[in-house]
Amino acid sequence: MGDFLGKDVELDVTSIAHGGISVARLDGRVVFVSDAIPGERVVARISDDSKKSFWRADTVSVVEASPHRRDHVWSAASIDRDPADRAGGAEFGHIALEHQRALKKQVLTEALERMGKTTVDVDVQPVPGDDEVNGLGWRTRISLHVDEQGHVGPYAARSHRVVRVDDLPLATAEVETAAPLDQTFPGEERVDVLAPSEGGARLIIGDQRRTTIVERVGEREFRLDDAGFWQVHRGAAGVLTEAVQALVDPARFDPRAHNLDLYGGVGLLAAAVGDRFGQATRITSVEADARATDHAAENLQEWIGATAETGRVERWIRQLADAPASDRSRLKAATVVLDPPRSGAGKAVVDGIASFEPAQVVYVACDPVALARDVALFREHGYEAEAVQAFDLFPHTHHLETVVRLIR
Numbered sequence: 410m411g412d413f414l415g416k417d418v419e420l421d422v423t424s425i426a427h428g429g430i431s432v433a434r435l436d437g438r439v440v441f442v443s444d445a446i447p448g449e450r451v452v453a454r455i456s457d458d459s460k461k462s463f464w465r466a467d468t469v470s471v472v473e474a475s476p477h478r479r480d481h482v483w484s485a486a487s488i489d490r491d492p493a494d495r496a497g498g499a500e501f502g503h504i505a506l507e508h509q510r511a512l513k514k515q516v517l518t519e520a521l522e523r524m525g526k527t528t529v530d531v532d533v534q535p536v537p538g539d540d541e542v543n544g545l546g547w548r549t550r551i552s553l554h555v556d557e558q559g560h561v562g563p564y565a566a567r568s569h570r571v572v573r574v575d576d577l578p579l580a581t582a583e584v585e586t587a588a589p590l591d592q593t594f595p596g597e598e599r600v601d602v603l604a605p606s607e608g609g610a611r612l613i614i615g616d617q618r619r620t621t622i623v624e625r626v627g628e629r630e631f632r633l634d635d636a637g638f639w640q641v642h643r644g645a646a647g648v649l650t651e652a653v654q655a656l657v658d659p660a661r662f663d664p665r666a667h668n669l670d671l672y673g674g675v676g677l678l679a680a681a682v683g684d685r686f687g688q689a690t691r692i693t694s695v696e697a698d699a700r701a702t703d704h705a706a707e708n709l710q711e712w713i714g715a716t717a718e719t720g721r722v723e724r725w726i727r728q729l730a731d732a733p734a735s736d737r738s739r740l741k742a743a744t745v746v747l748d749p750p751r752s753g754a755g756k757a758v759v760d761g762i763a764s765f766e767p768a769q770v771v772y773v774a775c776d777p778v779a780l781a782r783d784v785a786l787f788r789e790h791g792y793e794a795e796a797v798q799a800f801d802l803f804p805h806t807h808h809l810e811t812v813v814r815l816i817r
């Protein structure tokens with residue numbers, strides 16, 4: 410090991426793996442290749458040959474191009490730059506938008522099949538309006554990092570090294586204009602740029618004091634902290650609202666049950682359920698960030714039966730085991746919406762939910778592999794995926810969002 414590091418090799422790229430990386434073989438060994446497309450022959454530079462089972466490499470030139478290859482949407486991330494200097498966060502930017510979605514579909518269906526033992530045929534749908542602008546200008550939030558000289562920029566792909574860039578094509582025009590790419594911030598670690606639906610763009614520098622902002626979804630307004638969680642794509646909150654409303658089966662929904670919105674943030678999905686099923690809807694939103702819970706309580710105040718509780722879901726769910734019999738029957742009639750972070754819900758949470766046998770579970774997932782693992786865990790309790798939708802909420806990256814209804 411070590412003899413191949415930095416060497417250029419020619420590779421036939423055969424398939425796509427999770428994480429936006431393609432797969433090739435060299436003398437029988439798997440090589441994970443960045444910036445390639447399945448079907449291509451590329452010259453790639455070995456960046457890691459330390460493992461016996463697989464190596465890593467970065468495409469440096471293309472010998473036989475895929476018909477889906479395009480000029481990269483962000484020159485700072487293209488293969489014209491040295492691999493170490495390529496900006497991260499747009500690892501599919503060299504692929505035609507429609508084919509990006511085909512690759513995402515493949516990753517999702519393969520993960521659900523292999524780990525979740527679940528066969529689905531689901532297209533990854535674009536956010537309305539994205540095709541018209543080639544999937545650009547969607548990020549309402551971006552984190553820039555600060556290097557030792559105080560310069561800001563994104564991290565290089567697969568690294569924590571800051572690279573200088575002069576544009577941010579995935580960001581909305583407001584965010585891109587506000588991004589201080591030519592300023593320096595000595596001593597800071599991070600500068601966040603965001604453009605909420607109201608009040609114009611703003612910067613969050615380091616640990617500056619949090620302030621309240623307003624995001625609008627259709628007619629509804631949500632208050633939240635500027636540094637708190639909100640969906641990144643300008644259309645994502647609306648798309649997920651509609652998806653959750655569509656995937657909650659009304660025949661299984663009981664407005665008086667102990668309905669749950671786990672990992673609820675500021676109450677976006679609890680409001681989606683409340684808007685769908687009306688004033689009498691009871692739902693409890695559970696979220697670890699106390700400031701987000703305070704905002705959720707305010708955002709959900711028009712539903713008398715809606716509450717927001719602060720807690721870590723894995724612990725909060727455990728206390729339900731001690732619920733009195735009357736509460737247990739309301740839990741059994743419940744609809745559980747969950748929208749965990751990238752790592753997914755995991756065994757303790759899935760076991761906790763399944764222990765009270767809710768009528769339906771609507772799982773919103775931003776990582777297909779964590780989702781597939783959790784679908785497998787739900788299957789152990791007799792829950793099967795009955796309906797699935799998938800959305801391209803992160804064009805030009807490998808990420809996708811999936812919403813699944815699970816029933817027993």
Ligand SMILES: C[S@@+](CC[C@H](N)C(=O)[O-])C[C@H]1O[C@@H](n2cnc3c(N)ncnc32)[C@H](O)[C@@H]1O
Binds near residue numbers: 696698748750
């Ligand atoms: C993907 S976001 C979803 C938020 C909300 N559903 C939305 O769409 O705006 C995940 C949320 O889970 C929260 N979170 C992360 N880990 C948690 C945990 N272990 N228990 C409770 N909340 C958690 C985060 O603070 C974040 O607000």
